[in-house]
Amino acid sequence: MKLGGYKNKILRVNLTSRTFSEEELSYDLIHDYIGGRGFAIKLLYDELKPGIDPLGEENKLVFIAGPLAGTNAQSFGRWKVFFKSPLTGTYFKSSGGGHLAAELKFAGFDAVIIEGKSEKPVYLWINDGKYELRDATYLWGLDCDDTHTLIREELHDPNIRIACIGPAGENGVKFAGIFSDRRAAGRGGGGTVMGAKNLKAIAVRGRQKVDIADPEGFAAAVKEQIALYKGNPAAESFSETGTQIAEFTNLLGMFPTRNFREGVLPGWEKIESSEYTKLRVRKTACYSCMLHCGSITKVNFGRYKGTWSEGPEYETIWAFTGSINLPDIGLTVAADKLCDDLGLDTISTGSAIGFAYELYEKGIITKSDTGGLELVYGNQEPVLELIRQIAYREGFGAILADGTLEAARRIGKDAEKYAIQVKGLELPAYDPRGAKAHGLNLLTSNIGADHNTGYSSQEIFGVPVPKKIDRFAVEGKGEITKFNQDLTAFLETGILCGFPPSMGLINAEVYSKLISTLTGIKDFADPDYMWLVGERIYNLERMFNVREGFDKKADSFPERLKTEPLPAGPAAGQIFEEAALLEDYYKARGWDLNTGIPTPEKLKALGLEFAAKYSG
Amino acid sequence: MKLGGYKNKILRVNLTSRTFSEEELSYDLIHDYIGGRGFAIKLLYDELKPGIDPLGEENKLVFIAGPLAGTNAQSFGRWKVFFKSPLTGTYFKSSGGGHLAAELKFAGFDAVIIEGKSEKPVYLWINDGKYELRDATYLWGLDCDDTHTLIREELHDPNIRIACIGPAGENGVKFAGIFSDRRAAGRGGGGTVMGAKNLKAIAVRGRQKVDIADPEGFAAAVKEQIALYKGNPAAESFSETGTQIAEFTNLLGMFPTRNFREGVLPGWEKIESSEYTKLRVRKTACYSCMLHCGSITKVNFGRYKGTWSEGPEYETIWAFTGSINLPDIGLTVAADKLCDDLGLDTISTGSAIGFAYELYEKGIITKSDTGGLELVYGNQEPVLELIRQIAYREGFGAILADGTLEAARRIGKDAEKYAIQVKGLELPAYDPRGAKAHGLNLLTSNIGADHNTGYSSQEIFGVPVPKKIDRFAVEGKGEITKFNQDLTAFLETGILCGFPPSMGLINAEVYSKLISTLTGIKDFADPDYMWLVGERIYNLERMFNVREGFDKKADSFPERLKTEPLPAGPAAGQIFEEAALLEDYYKARGWDLNTGIPTPEKLKALGLEFAAKYSG
Structure with a gap:
């Protein structure tokens, strides 16, 4: 029986030898791990030798689209990338939204495994079942937006979907992300691994369909899924305001402020969701998702007037407010845009900045370390400059670029106390004590x-x-x-x-209906x-x-x-x-x-x- | 008999009343003026009252695609825009390349006449025979690239062609251009007129064909035209090096240097075409043009490393070298990109900067006028900042933003001697004495x-x-x-x-064959x-x-x-x-x-x- 959902094809690309292979999925892998994150951990566990250097040739990047990507089931548009993290040394999963996952399926693949290291900058072009490595020397150094633009122009197709790195990934910043149409697989240094492999981007275009094993059953399951979305008050509120929930966590007293010293940011009302709604230019959505939680936000006042970004999401809002004890909505948009352009994870970036502010306050670092930047709570002047320095590994940014834990070890003098992380990954915008x-x-x-x-x-x-x-x-x-x-x-x-x-909006019952009718595998029901x-x-x-x-x-x-x-x-x-x-x-x-x-x-x-x- | 070439439709849009009308071309207009520039002057002569304010409601913008646009005849992809110029007070024609003209034809129109003034920022969306004005409040303040991106995303079609203004046009800079995919109708303030009308952009998409009256005759004429291109050494050299011909004019001793004081720039070898070829990322072309003279240029060394632009064209190269007596190739790219982003004509911008440098040397203006900028020949530090100031009408840029002639009149003290212009339009990169x-x-x-x-x-x-x-x-x-x-x-x-x-590559004989076989009008032969x-x-x-x-x-x-x-x-x-x-x-x-x-x-x-x- 032909299985639905899967394209039954993994593309393996070795950048060292510039060779390709197409591999079928084994039934055991499908049955035991279903897809997506399941496939990835099995592949990485089997293929990555213990103890390898995350930035060496032996690390691999596994880009995956799930079996439900490209169908009309709701909210399955995420693409994920898996690798051994240069920031944590652990297995890592990072994911982004948008349209890349569906496009990868349309191009005929469930996953792409990147191995080795290219001698020169390249990008991978996957075109409806065909693939090639192309020169990316000219793209090296470009920001993420320009990289999208120039690849689409080079290939004469504005509909191409792209995942790429910015300067941060090229420069080995340990928390560089991978960006697709301003949506990021931000955390853990996937962009750093891409950069170490000299892989600037993956570009994807396809025209194939995703087969469905039991179309009627699947249609019924999707209907059942959509029924959960409709009329759900949380979903309606989420559709309306997006992820911008600073009021929630402040009212819970767990909005990390001044590097997790406090749980409420004075003046947080300035960054609550309704303030962002006022600045919203329009809503955006991932492939086949009726939640459309994304926003394009444009600042219409003050020093950042005219600045815009897609987002900022809640975590990003926190990253550039709580860290410096200042709720400036304009700064959150400007910092978000800059991180998106340069290819940085906003959470780790903001956390690193918050860490630096506390070290400065404690006298562990001084103006001579920061090149004159005054990292004083409430002072936003240094923020954009620090982001830039991190991405280009300049000045004090060169130290922060290794993540707070590694930076603390290099700085010494008790600094490690102030690196708020677990296993090297900086904490997000929730105080665990709350x-x-x-x-x-x-x-x-x-x-x-x-x-x-x-x-x-x-x-x-x-x-x-x-x-x-x-x-x-x-x-x-x-x-x-x-x-x-x-x-x-x-x-x-x-x-x-x-x-x-x-x-x-989902539970094991609905999910098992979707995945079993899609694939036709009985156990999945x-x-x-x-x-x-x-x-x-x-x-x-x-x-x-x-x-x-x-x-x-x-x-x-x-x-x-x-x-x-x-x-x-x-x-x-x-x-x-x-x-x-x-x-x-x-x-x-x-x-x-x-x-x-x-x-x-x-x-x-x-x-x-x-x-x-x-x-x- | 049905005429080929023409869509026989002019779209007239009144921004004041938000009304539209479709008008047919009269046979007399077609016969007597053929199309393009011919149509435009007749329309403007008939419709613009003498003495009107170029930035008032009564001025009009005529966007035109020629009868040959959208066909496979070579190099007819230019779009033109006509208006009474706020810089010169004369009739004005300005033109850009790319794909906009062909797209306008595909959308069913030969021309668009813009009248009146919108109360709020809008853009015009022409979609395959249909049209509407859409809110552009959220686009106001955005640079040209971002404007393209966000309109295409709003309308969910990355193939849309766009002509837009940047901040310079919004801010009334008298030499603001209109930009379509980084190709500019730069001169004379067409962007200024758009800005005064609160029209941020025109977006166009179509799927119609261009009819040909005598297909066989036309094919033969195109073949004859192409034969002139093939093997022509000038065309081959032009295809190879593009418009970057600083070596020509320097060797002729007519490369305007230090505000037309000299005709040879010391060190011009640093900006000759072969230096740009080294930095070329790829060639670009307009719709149906085998010359493909465009380039994307990226700087790979020095302070501007990583900066790129489409171009710079010869005039732009001159504008930021001769004017300040410094042949820095990186600066030409950075200034070109900045002008493209902000929506400025590079020729008038560079000329205004050269004018300011001479006034500074002569002591007519001083550091207190320039806000501390040292406008000393060979000093490139002020250039990008001056460009920014012009676009936003800040500092000394607010004076230069009116063009050199008007700026000179405001400055007084002999300054007019140094405004190198005719009728208010700054001279391009050719010394008339040579x-x-x-x-x-x-x-x-x-x-x-x-x-x-x-x-x-x-x-x-x-x-x-x-x-x-x-x-x-x-x-x-x-x-x-x-x-x-x-x-x-x-x-x-x-x-x-x-x-x-x-x-x-063309002459009256070939042109008359193309236009007569296309249109079917005998006199055109x-x-x-x-x-x-x-x-x-x-x-x-x-x-x-x-x-x-x-x-x-x-x-x-x-x-x-x-x-x-x-x-x-x-x-x-x-x-x-x-x-x-x-x-x-x-x-x-x-x-x-x-x-x-x-x-x-x-x-x-x-x-x-x-x-x-x-x-x-």
């Missing part, structure tokens, strides 16, 4: 402090579990975190966006099987990291979050009870409480016997 | 000092007249200038690009008729200006060019013999020698009796 399951996910996520690995919407928005949950409580948070992480893992086989589950695959993926990712030497010791927040209570606001007095929460989590996971490593029994139960040798 | 027919054209062109109104390729390149012409001689230059101007006038009915005639129409157009334009109060007094160069001999180089000792040359020209034209006004007899012979009342 929502314990949210914090527990940041602590244990397989890629470092990433909110999207298991977003605790139960604590933040009260969905999808209707009963009231005490966000400050410790008890039961291990189970909730596991739930969120495994749910995310199997939904990211699709590849679903992170927002619908956080609003209760069982929601329990989805949960099994989710847990399988999560544990295999964990084992990738275990093999790299990570264990319980790496599941650790900076001391501040564990010992300094939030000083004021709705979460005043809260600390993050790391030991107790972690034990609860390991128990829920069935992992060894002393090492944080999945037990051989757990691995066996998940069909991961092959990884058990690293388990003891 | 080629007298070339100068005579600049002196008498109907739009001020424009080289494209009657380019004397006989003197610069030795084509199309094979016999050796003495470029310094006075005698016979009136006849040559008339020849070049009338030739250009009828070729711009097509609308042909200015380059092919300057390389001998007579080359002599083409010459008649060319002269008719030229004289009617002149009468437009006469009606506005222009006469012989306006055909006058600044004293420097008439009394200061070029000090050194291959044209050393030359002045421009204005009186003698002008008399020769008026004689060749059959105009009144005392007034420079076409005589009633001449007008009658040209079928312009209706204009004779302004002739005496």
Whole structure:
């Protein structure tokens, strides 16, 4: 039987030898890992030798579109890229929106694996089943927007979809992202790996269809999915205001301010969603997504008048306000645009800036270190210049460009205390002390402090579990975190966006209907099987990291979050009870409480016997 | 009989009343004026009341595509825009390349007439026979590139062609251009008129064909045209190096340097064509043009490393080198890009900067006027900042933004001596003292000092007249200038690009074959008729200006060019013999020698009796 959804083709490109191969998906891979994030971890676990240099020839980049990409199911337009991260040393997943994933399917491929390193800058051109490497010397140094423009002009097709890096990726900034039409797979240094491989971009165009195994069943499943979207108040509000939710987290007292010293930003009303709505030029959406949560925002007053960006998203808004203790909406747009142009992850960039401001305040660094920049809370003058310096590795930016943890180690003098990260990945815009399951996910996520690995919407928005949950409580948070992480893992086989589950717009039942009718694989019709695959993926990712030497010791927040209570606001007095929460989590996971490593029994139960040798 | 070539439809848009009308072309208009530039002068002459304010509601913008646009005839892809100029007060024609003209035809229109003034910023969207005004408030303030991007995204069609203005046009800079995919109708302030009308852009998309009256005859004519291109050494060299010919004019000693004080730029070898070829990223071309003279140039060294632009064309290269006496190739690219982004004519911008440098040297202005900028020859620091200030009318840029003549009048103190312009239009990159027919054209062109109104390729390149012409001689230059101007006038009915005639790639015979087989109009098959129409157009334009109060007094160069001999180089000792040359020209034209006004007899012979009342 012909399977629907998959193009059943992986394109493998070796940049060193400039050779290509097309590979079919094995049925076992499909059956056991479904797609997307599932495929990626199995491929990387099998193919990446432990201990390799993330910026060396041996690292690989796996670009994937999910089986549901390119169909009319909702919100499956995400593309993902997987690699060993130069920022964390862990397995990494990073994802972007827009139209790239659908286009990759239309071009005939489920995934592209990039290996080796090109001698000179190149870009990969995938044109409806055909492919070639093309010279990118002329594109080297260009920002992301110009790179899109000039590739489309070179190939005489403005409909081409592109994923590219900016100067930050070329210059080895450890948190350089990959950008497609101003939507970023921002976190973890995917752009850095591309840059190290001399791969400026991947350009994709196709005209093929995505086959559906059971068209009628699939249509019914999509209808059922859409019914969940319609009339859902959270979805309607999200469609209206987008991701710009600074009012939520400030009202929860967990909007990280002054490098996680406080949880409420004075004057946060200036950056609440309604202020962004006033500046909205128009809404934007990814392929086949009725949420259309994106915005183009243009500043119409003050020093940044005329500046615009796609976004800024909530995390970005925080990154350039909380970090410097100043809620200037114009600056958030200007900084967002600059990061998009230069190819930087806004979260790590803003966090690095917040870190530098605190070091400056503490006297650990001075004006002589910063080249005269006065990193004083409330002073926005240095922000855009610091962003530029980071991207080009100039001045103090050259130190921040390695991420806060590595920067702290180079700076010495207690600086590491102020690097607010887990496993090297800077924390996003949620103070773990204000929502314990949210914090527990940041602590244990397989890629470092990433909110999207298991977003605790139960604590933040009260969905999808209707009963009231005490966000400050410790008890039961291990189970909730596991739930969120495994749910995310199997939904990211699709590849679903992170927002619908956080609003209760999907569940295992609906997902299993979509994926089974699409593919025609019977086992996929069982929601329990989805949960099994989710847990399988999560544990295999964990084992990738275990093999790299990570264990319980790496599941650790900076001391501040564990010992300094939030000083004021709705979460005043809260600390993050790391030991107790972690034990609860390991128990829920069935992992060894002393090492944080999945037990051989757990691995066996998940069909991961092959990884058990690293388990003891 | 159905005529080929024409869509037979003019779209008239009144921005004040937000109303539209579609008008057919009259046969008389077609027969007597052929198209393009011919149509435009007749329309403007008939419709614009004398003495109107160029920036008022009564001015009109006529956008035109020629009958040959959108066909496979070569080099007819130019779009033209016509208006009363805010810089010169004369009739004005300005033209750009790319794909806009063909797209307008595909959308079903030969021309668009813009009238009135919109209350709020709008753009005009012409979609395959339909049209509407759309809100452009959100586009106001954006640069030209971003305007293209966001309109295409708003309308969900990346193939849309656009003509737009940048901040310079919005801010009333008198030499703001209109930009389409980085190709500019730069001169004379068309962008200023658009800005005054609150029209940010015109966006066009169509799917119609251009009909051909005699397909076989037309195919043969195109074949004949292409035969002239193939193997022509000038065309091959032009295809190879593009318009970047600084070596030509420096070797002729007529590369205006230090505000036309000298004719050779020291170190010009650094900006000769081969240096640009080294930086070329790729060649670009307009619709249906095998010359592909365009380039994308990217700087790969020095302070401007990574900067790129489409171009710079020869005039732009000169504008930012000769003016400041410094041949920095990187600066030419950076300044070109900035002018394209901000929407400025590079010639007038560079000329204004050169003018300011001389005033600074002469002590007419000082650091306190320039806000601290040191306008010292060889100092490039102020250039990009001055460009920005001009576009935003800030600092000293606010004065330069009115053009050199008006700026000089405001500055006083002898400044007018140093405003190198005719009728308010700044001179381009050819010193009139080095080629007298070339100068005579600049002196008498109907739009001020424009080289494209009657380019004397006989003197610069030795084509199309094979016999050796003495470029310094006075005698016979009136006849040559008339020849070049009338030739250009009828070729711009097509609308042909200015380059092919300057390389001998076309003549009246070939043009008449193309236009007659395309349209099916018998009279057009007579080359002599083409010459008649060319002269008719030229004289009617002149009468437009006469009606506005222009006469012989306006055909006058600044004293420097008439009394200061070029000090050194291959044209050393030359002045421009204005009186003698002008008399020769008026004689060749059959105009009144005392007034420079076409005589009633001449007008009658040209079928312009209706204009004779302004002739005496």
